[in-house]
Amino acid sequence: MLTISQAFVVLIIFLLIVSFFKLQKACKQFPPGPAPLPLLGNLVHLKFQFHRDLLMELAKTHGNMYTLWFGWTPVIILNGYQAVKDGMTTHPEDVSGRMLAPFFRALAKGKGIILASGHSWKQQRRFGIMTLRRMGMGKKCLELRVQEEASHLVEFFMSLKGRPVDPSFPLFHSISNVICALVFGYHFSDGDKTFHELISATENLFRFAGSFVHQLYDLLPWLMRCLPGPHKKALSSYNVLSNFARKEIRRHVERGMSDEPQDFIDFYLAEMEKSKDGAKPKYDEDNLVHVINDLFLGGSETSSTTLYWGLLYMVVNPDVQEKVQKELDAVLGPSQLICYEDRRKLPYTTAVVHEIQRFSNIVFVGVPRVCVRDTTLLGFPLKKGTVVMPNIASVLYDPEQWETPRHFNPAHFLDKEGNFMPREAFLPFSAGHRVCLGEHLARTELFIFFANLLRAFTFQLPEGVTKINTEPIFGGTLRPHPYRICAIPR
Structure with missing residues (x-):
């Protein structure tokens, strides 16, 4: 007779065997991929982390459209420019859903x-795009906000008089103040306690995203909810952002509605007032809170991290920095206000900004999408509810699209005559219906901030420092390891 413990072990083994064969049967309904294990799926193949290079390596074996399993959830991975482009744009409406992982x-x-x-999502996104346009996105009035913040950043570096500094905070502060002015109607000072709390919350969220514990939470949410750990800190950090958003909404309500809305919250509250008599209001405070969080997180972290990489690349590639400065000096006056339109006269500078985005590849995979109806992706039939993940890194590093994909090379965006040359495989903002709604603002910020900084300063390592780490730290975005540089006035 088996003891109770022996019977329990036999039962577990039996259940694992049954699960294994069920998984093998389920695999036949999806594109091929590495064989999943019960409970863990392909986490062992991924070494319990979502690494961009590992995803590209798996494509060499399984093709540019393959399946990974996270527990019992299959995820279709699209790899390389052609697969990502075709998968996201052939039937964009079909893959416009969002995966609501735990x-x-x-x-x-x-x-x-x-x-x-x-x-x-359609309502909130449409309203967000329309409102940002009404507030000046793509127009001179918004560009003035960007120029103002770029000027403040130059003044900050000038005040240091060449002393070493980690530029992470000043970059985040200046970039986020653009979106803060749009959403809240005011700027934060660099010493504002609340602003530092928001930065800390943002860092915690992006550090947690994509981590092993994040994957474990999605695999075993019922267990993780009962356990302490970094997931609790991440959820608490999001609550910090939400509480601040609610406080700002109350401040706007108490101030009263004006005939001329001054910021995004004003526009949204006016829309809430219009729709409140409907059977089911289209706009409510909960949605506004989360839209504010989306705009703050998306409008701060990505552009500031890209510029953080950009200054690092200039230190590592002083010849590129010098060429940018020579072009800026030749085309622009020393006190001339730099406009986004100036990019047409500055092909090399524009190429460098694009190469910073390509090479830093800060969002290495797109946020997972879901098929909202039965569809066909790259000739393979997929059912409604199937999760699809575009591997953006594989597009920006595609050897069939880029001459030297693993090297920082601004020539990727220049023709033989030195003119700026757009590239179809340049998809840092993703593609299809889920393309970044703040793309134009981000492009404007990156160009104006970068050009202003390079015109005013030469960036170099502090005295005695000869090496700098250019490997990324994996998280919600790929960030550089912290570093210090000197901004030497020109």
Whole structure:
């Protein structure tokens, strides 16, 4: 007779064997990929982390469209420019849903823009785009805000008089103040206690995203909810952002509605007032809170991290920095206000900005999408509800699209005559219906901030420092290891 413990072990083994064969049968419905294990899926193949190079290595064996399993959830990976482009743009509406994994569901509960799906997502995104346009996106008035913040950043570096500094905070502060002015109607000072709390919360969220514990939470949410750990800190950090957003909404309500809305919250509150008599209001405070969080997170972290990489690349490639400065000096006056339109006269500088985005590749995979109906992707039939993930890194490093994909090379964006040359495989903002709604603002910020900094300073390592780490830290975005540089006035 078997003891109770022996019977339990036999039962577990039996259940694992049954699960294994069920998985093998389920695999036949999806594109081929590495064989998954019960409970863990392909986490062992991924070494319990979502690494861009490992995803590209798996494509060499399984093709540019393959399946990875996270527990019992299959995820279709698109690899390389052609697969990502065709997969995201051939039937863009079909793959416009958003995967509500347990952790993201706990964060945003399907509200806002980034983590929403269906009719609600369409409404919030459409309103967000229309409102940002009404507030000047793509127009001179918004460009003036960017120029103002770039000027403040130059003044900050000038005040250091060449002393070493980690530029992470000043970059984040200046970039986020652009979106803060749009959303809240005011700027934060660099010493503002609340602003530092928001930065800390943002860093915690992006550090947690993509980590092993994040994957474990999505695999075993019922267990992780009962356990302490970094997931609790990440959820608490999102609450910090949400609480601040609610405080700002109350401040706007108490101030009263004006005939001329001054910021995004004003526009949204006016829309809430219009729709309140409907059977089911299209706009409510919960959605506004999550839209504010989306705009703050998306409008701060990505552009500031890209510039953080950009200054690092200039230190590592002083010849590139010198060429940018020579072009700026030849085309622009020393006190001339730099406009986004100037990029047409500055092909090399524009190429460098694009190469910084390509090579830093800060969002190495797109946020997972979901098929909202039965569809066909690259000739393979997929059912409604199937999760699809575009591997953006594989596009920006595609050897069939880039001459030297693993090297920082501005010539990727220049023709033989030295003119700027757009590239179809340049997709840092993703593609299809889920393309970044703040793309134009981000492009404007990156060009104006970068050009202003390079015109005013030469960036170099502190005295005695000869090496600098250019490997990324993996998280919600790929960030450089912290570094210090000297901004030497020119």
